[in-house]
Amino acid sequence: MNSSAEKEPILSSFLYASVLSHDCLEQALGFVLANRLHNPTLLATQLVDIFNNVMMHDEGIKRSIRLDVQAFKDRDPACLSYSSALLYLKGYHSLQSYRVAHALWNQGRKVLALALQSRISEVFGVDIHPAAKIGEGILLDHGTGVVIGETAVIGDRVSLMQGVTLGGTGNEVGDRHPKVGAGALIGASATILGNIRIGEGAMIAAGSVVLKHIPSHSMVAGIPAKVIGYVDEQDPSLTMNHDASRDFLEQIALNSG
Numbered sequence: 001m002n003s004s005a006e007k008e009p010i011l012s013s014f015l016y017a018s019v020l021s022h023d024c025l026e027q028a029l030g031f032v033l034a035n036r037l038h039n040p041t042l043l044a045t046q047l048v049d050i051f052n053n054v055m056m057h058d059e060g061i062k063r064s065i066r067l068d069v070q071a072f073k074d075r076d077p078a079c080l081s082y083s084s085a086l087l088y089l090k091g092y093h094s095l096q097s098y099r100v101a102h103a104l105w106n107q108g109r110k111v112l113a114l115a116l117q118s119r120i121s122e123v124f125g126v127d128i129h130p131a132a133k134i135g136e137g138i139l140l141d142h143g144t145g146v147v148i149g150e151t152a153v154i155g156d157r158v159s160l161m162q163g164v165t166l167g168g169t170g171n172e173v174g175d176r177h178p179k180v181g182a183g184a185l186i187g188a189s190a191t192i193l194g195n196i197r198i199g200e201g202a203m204i205a206a207g208s209v210v211l212k213h214i215p216s217h218s219m220v221a222g223i224p225a226k227v228i229g230y231v232d233e234q235d236p237s238l239t240m241n242h243d244a245s246r247d248f249l250e251q252i253a254l255n256s257g
Helices: 002-007 009-020 025-037 044-055 059-075 082-088 090-106 110-124 246-256
Strands: 165-167 191-193 218-221 226-230
Touching: 009 025, 009 082, 025 044, 025 059, 025 082, 025 090, 025 110, 044 059, 044 090, 059 082, 059 090, 082 090, 090 110
Parallel strands: 165 191
Antiparallel strands: 218 226
16 A cells, blocks of 8 residues: 555555554545545544444454455456455445445434435445345445345345346335345346345346246346356356356347247
């Protein structure tokens, strides 16, 4: 980080204030998020206190923010370093802001949690209900347009590309959103609707509309999505191998016809 400041003097004060002046990751992250999310209602100083109070005293969040940044570094080739995720990647920012909102929701501070959700949506273009349950080691690649509903559950080591929706099917109440198993990989603009289960290690192709339960380690594609094969990897989310090869596209065409 010191070398980065030396290479780009114009950013030296920003890098010092955001990272170098803090004693730990939690404090640096709280500062970065507060300065991204503040507005006339939610002041930066207030947000710093909120983020620090939650992150410094919640061992689960301490672990999650580290496993998440590792996921970004390992799976996103555009993530050049851990510090670049901390400073610049809105997928990481929106996910960690959600984690704080989720903790506030569980503490009964639902109005503040919803205010944070609204602000996260405005700033990052990512809408995650604070009651949703999201595991560790998560990648929100790009983040833009991701929507995750109130009763959605996402397991550990899941990767979601931009534009993914985990939504309901109408105005029903109660448990109404998808449950995504560990290690699943969900492609760009995939839409998954209703209280259905996406099995562990499943791969959802980009643009798919999923309306039924998906078996573990299966590959699905199309509108509506159908099983077109099975995944060799235990956790396709880790390899991010979702390239649309010729054989893959031909199989989609055959199964969608």
